[in-house]
Amino acid sequence: MSTRLKQLVESLGGQLIGDPDIEVSGIAPLSDATASHITFLSNAKFRSQAAQTQAAALILSPADDAIVSASYQGARIVTANPYAYFARAAQFFVALHAQVVIAGIHASATVAPTANIAASAVIGANVVVDADAIIGEHVQIAAGCVIGRGVKIGAMTQLYPQVTIYAGCEIGQRGIIHSGVVIGADGFGFANESGTWIKIPQTGRVLIGDDVEIGANTTIDRGALQDTVIEEGVKLDNQIQIAHNCHIGAHTAIAACAGIAGSAKIGKYCSIGGAAMIHGHITIVDHVHVSAGTLALRSILEPGQYTGFYPVAKHGDWEKSAALVRNLTSMREKIRSLEKNMKQLTEQHTEQQRFIENTENSIKEESND
Amino acid sequence: MSTRLKQLVESLGGQLIGDPDIEVSGIAPLSDATASHITFLSNAKFRSQAAQTQAAALILSPADDAIVSASYQGARIVTANPYAYFARAAQFFVALHAQVVIAGIHASATVAPTANIAASAVIGANVVVDADAIIGEHVQIAAGCVIGRGVKIGAMTQLYPQVTIYAGCEIGQRGIIHSGVVIGADGFGFANESGTWIKIPQTGRVLIGDDVEIGANTTIDRGALQDTVIEEGVKLDNQIQIAHNCHIGAHTAIAACAGIAGSAKIGKYCSIGGAAMIHGHITIVDHVHVSAGTLALRSILEPGQYTGFYPVAKHGDWEKSAALVRNLTSMREKIRSLEKNMKQLTEQHTEQQRFIENTENSIKEESND
Amino acid sequence: MSTRLKQLVESLGGQLIGDPDIEVSGIAPLSDATASHITFLSNAKFRSQAAQTQAAALILSPADDAIVSASYQGARIVTANPYAYFARAAQFFVALHAQVVIAGIHASATVAPTANIAASAVIGANVVVDADAIIGEHVQIAAGCVIGRGVKIGAMTQLYPQVTIYAGCEIGQRGIIHSGVVIGADGFGFANESGTWIKIPQTGRVLIGDDVEIGANTTIDRGALQDTVIEEGVKLDNQIQIAHNCHIGAHTAIAACAGIAGSAKIGKYCSIGGAAMIHGHITIVDHVHVSAGTLALRSILEPGQYTGFYPVAKHGDWEKSAALVRNLTSMREKIRSLEKNMKQLTEQHTEQQRFIENTENSIKEESND
Structure with missing residues (x-):
């Protein structure tokens, strides 16, 4: 289960300097790479470590190559973004070793007669698919997931075990949804009458774009009257809470334990740090970075990094x-x-x-x- | 699937001014309402928007009606609390469109012979109900829930998929419990002996009153020796952690990601903001409001709003x-x-x-x- | 279902002063103990309460015994660490009342032919065990758990319902894993290319030592290239997030809602308070205590207690x-x-x-x- 460098470069691009027939069996960080590995240099401060690596091949930038090539004897793949190349090379090796997946519906699954499941989809043990759900080509739904009435899941999306998707929600293509995720539960909406709470039915949906990844035990609530929207390319870590009627712009990344309160609107290409909290009904424009542990109370209308947490000290x-x-x-x-x-x-x-x-x-x- | 205004007012009260035979098919916010909708005005700052709405009918307060009626031509329902009326009207429309639910136990469910399940209850696919559990009339338990030994669930309570209730816990009537909720897991109790931890068995229960809603992936731990208690009418958002031996007073609302540490006692009619943290063994009296992101370290013995988080700024x-x-x-x-x-x-x-x-x-x- | 004091002392040690044939049916706190209970005094400030308890027997330290014995008439068990003794005594009573567990695989479970399941293990309803998994002696896997390909679970470990363990992860002996826990989901690793995110496959594992307890809905991500490691005796509360490549030292306790960011290394015998956040790539040495609600931004290289949260006040x-x-x-x-x-x-x-x-x-x- 190894590959020649030329196959890697044919698939992923980059300029190969060295023997194209060298075989590598996997990718490893500079500190661990052996003669059967390809490794990568994505930070100039590790140049001297790269120069001494035993790895069979090294992915690096033109600037680093100009220096490291003087001492490193192995093959090099020169590319503008070595870290992105590393990510794609790692995907390449994972695909080499991947288990074959057999399409079909597990005997223990419960699938409503009106659900529409593509022939190439994989429906695991104990999965429940409710009426009128539409499951696209090559979708994989692992054991124990529950897919509500009328849910749509786009082609090639993968659900790990025990995901729950409430009725009416829609997931795009090529998504990855990890275990314990709950999409489409009711938003927290109540009217107060003399101290007691009257439930406001949550009749919106959750709409999730293409290429979205959602980490374990994250929850995304359905909208109250309108929809909660997660645009394409958004990456959500574990244990995030996204409340009803939020709108998260494309390619924004949110780290674990963050909470986005109701009707908050976050722009594109933002990053929200771990355990950061975004207040309800505020707007955050594109390219804003909120640091970990920060509570954003008011709208942020200028790109940049924003921070607010109490500095730690001896007690x-x-x-x-x-x-x-x-x-x-x-x-x-x-x-x-x-x-x-x-x-x-x-x-x-x-x-x-x-x-x-x-x-x-x-x-x-x-x-x- | 529409209703006449007179039917709405017969069910929900309020003073109808206008044609009682007007038909409306749903409720929408001021910004979206069309001629087939009823809408509502619950904040005086939207009076001019209300005056121009195309909606067939408008729910509003006597004070707003005195002003808006001069320009708005449609029917009006005048009521002291338009927001609460909106909530009830929305429930009315949801009930109009609701799926018929058929009582019974799904063939794939695993129900212990000694479990006592009301004939009107709905037990979904792959649900597991352990010995001696008592499931009340019209209870709905959706796919994949696991109900422990001796659990009691009161009439009309609804469990969404994948809820887990540990042995001995009790849930009141008309509750709503969302997916991924875990009720009755062990509290975090250990005795330290020379640096290592010895588990203290958690033998209390979780007791939950009537009309409690619990959001997705929230966890409520069982008591150590006594019980953890959630009184009636409490509303819990998603991803909340309530530790062992806590006592949450009636009609208190807790927003997402909040954490209540062990043996904390929170009064009635309180609100706890998102990601707020309540320290262990403290007392918070009735009518206290803890802001989002605030850590309450000591008891709060006076009603009011309490806040403590670092203000966000440019980095x-x-x-x-x-x-x-x-x-x-x-x-x-x-x-x-x-x-x-x-x-x-x-x-x-x-x-x-x-x-x-x-x-x-x-x-x-x-x-x- | 009661026990004589002599049986307790034979099992757990301690010096018994009083009638060894006294029967006790359970353990209760000082405030609740009746004549059929044993109780304990672990804090000198409750000495006068202990002196007046109606309990049949009292666990206490030599120092407290010297004072309390003057007025308390019941039997006493004198031991250096009464709180640890209480924990063990409570375990003793739980074992007395425990349900008999019958080994075997529930008919509704889905177990791969190549999974290796010890004869003494208990596999509950709807459990899924994937290929090549190894389940040790006396392991209990409750309803709805999903055990991935090649997972190893050590002897006597107990999984509550709805736990998910991804492929390749390993759990030690005598562990306790509560409902909703997800072990081995992908870490949050992406390379950025012109604003969009390219997934870095997460090919490490999660390795968990012996005697680890993990609270409900906690998530522990698999490593990116290396492994995420939780050493023996670690205790994790509910809703904790441990990111990829973290290393948690033996006997460290982490309270609910805490988050440990990627590649953080926490020493042995530490405690991390509720909702505390540990930044990525930092090192915390042994015997460090991070207070609740504190964000540790930089490495902590000296033992002690560290704190940083904004003090709460009236709004x-x-x-x-x-x-x-x-x-x-x-x-x-x-x-x-x-x-x-x-x-x-x-x-x-x-x-x-x-x-x-x-x-x-x-x-x-x-x-x-």
């Missing part, structure tokens, strides 16, 4: 700084009072100075007399 | 403010030192002033001489 | 302090300006003082004349 130091943070008003009062006193004193000083100068002058005059 | 600005927060002690020292210097200087100034005044007086005296 | 007070935190730079500027003015004024004052002293001297001289 005793934190106690002191936290006590002072609670007391900042009194600190400001002290500064104001100092400023006032300072001004007064300065004025008084100036008056004294006038007296002193007068006195000095009169002394001089006296002595001149 | 560079945050870096500066965070560095200063870490250094607040030194800032306070500087202020103290300034205050000390100021006091000293002021005293010295006063002394100088005395000298100057003496000198001035003696000059005057001299000149008077 | 209005928070608004004021938060506004000042945003403005700390200006506060510092004001202090600097005050310091500068103070220095200037002090110098000027010194000069004036010199003039005054000169004048006084000359006055004295004059009067001496």
